[in-house]
Amino acid sequence: MNEALDRLVSAVRDADSTVALTGAGVSTASGVPDFRGEDGIWNAEFDPADFRIERFLSDPAGFWEDRVKLHEAMFGPEIEPNAAHEALATMESRGWLDAVITQNTDGLHGEAGSREVFELHGNAGRVVCIDCGRKLDAEPVRERVRDGERPPRCDCGGLLKPDVVLFGESLPEAIFAEARRLADESDVFLAVGSSLAVEPAASLPKAGARDGVLAICNFDPTPHDNRADLLFREDVTETLPALVVRLDA
Template identity: 60%
Template sequence: MTATDETIETIASELAAADHAVALTGAGVSTASGIPDFRSEGGVWDTFDPAEFRYGRFQADPAAFWERRVEMHETVYGGDIEPNVAHEALAELEAAGVLDVVVTQNVDGLHGAAGSETVVELHGNADRVVCEECGRRADAGPVRDRVTSGETPPRCRECQGLLKPDVVLFGEQLPRASLQMARDHARRADVFLAAGSSLSVEPAASLPRTATQATLVVVNLEETPVSAAADYELLADVTDVLPAMADAVRVRRRWG
């Protein structure tokens, strides 16, 4: 289905009428901000070996893990990374009282930077670190600077426990509380909007199927495993479609 004005108006109408609207976002929402996709051809995992970022690797050789982690971070996030119009459109929909939550597979923190206040970060946030011993969280920037200065592995200033990027590494389970929260929102949803996600990585990929009572809207450049189940599938760029949806909701609220 193409992203026609009529289709976007219809989706905007359903969003405006929903009691509980949920957005699930993937890498496609952040690529316009200059963040490369990880899994596609030419993506991050074509440059770096995913095995170097496994939790087992962190446990076995945290110093080597952190050196490589900082190198990858500079490659992925080292530019001038800012929220794009897709992030801003979702924040606008939340501020308008239309969107209740953003559930994201991304770890870049751009939804919060754009102004979204209710964000469930399924895979964590690369801007934070967490202590393996005491659980304290802190800003990742100074920790990466310590690694660059030769302090490897970095340790907690409070208890001397090992610091880990506050993201889900390969071999780790998703945070149980975040996953449960995402599933609860999906079950309550009247409208479930999946944007910029291939919907191929579990358990996030199962969330649209959890939203059994919802109108399912998928916006992605390519078809996904839930294409057949989608009420509306727009094979288009999220930076075109999401701002158009926000505009349509704004007009509907103004004249409705």
């Protein structure tokens, strides 16, 4: 790993723009369960069909009851940013990283201190009114659901929805367009903890690696491995901090 890290350090130092794409493998290190893995949420007690936009619209009360249960199964009080989140925040603060594009909805990049974060699938820490667009902190709304308010509503009377992309919804066009631009213009594209199998996020490494360096850090193989300039089959909580140490040297 040392030689590959040294090559990555050189690429980042020479780059005008470095962008990171993060997936579930960054969050699982904080204790957030994966969705599709062997012990993933969808293989346990939850059915992804219950979290489709159609179900939210047709049965918002039942949707919210299940949504609170899902949240409690995924995000315990012990969940906090790990060394990989912190390393990416450090890279940004020191000018080595332009932005983080994430497939995760847990908000841990922001908690770790990253400022330029593009959340492709939204943020589970927020809710949004489907009528007026107002956004609120999610936890008080979940507490209202626990107390029997199903479905929870905005002050305007509109339904409140988790501010995440549900099954059957498209990614926010403006956010994905900006993510695509960042990937397109990057000299180094660092894909971390992502299977790179879920579209449209899986198309970003193709843009990012067009003329620059594609580095992938993931335990399992990805469809882009044969195109990667640098490939790390290492723990993200070890690889990214080691990258920071070398950049600091």
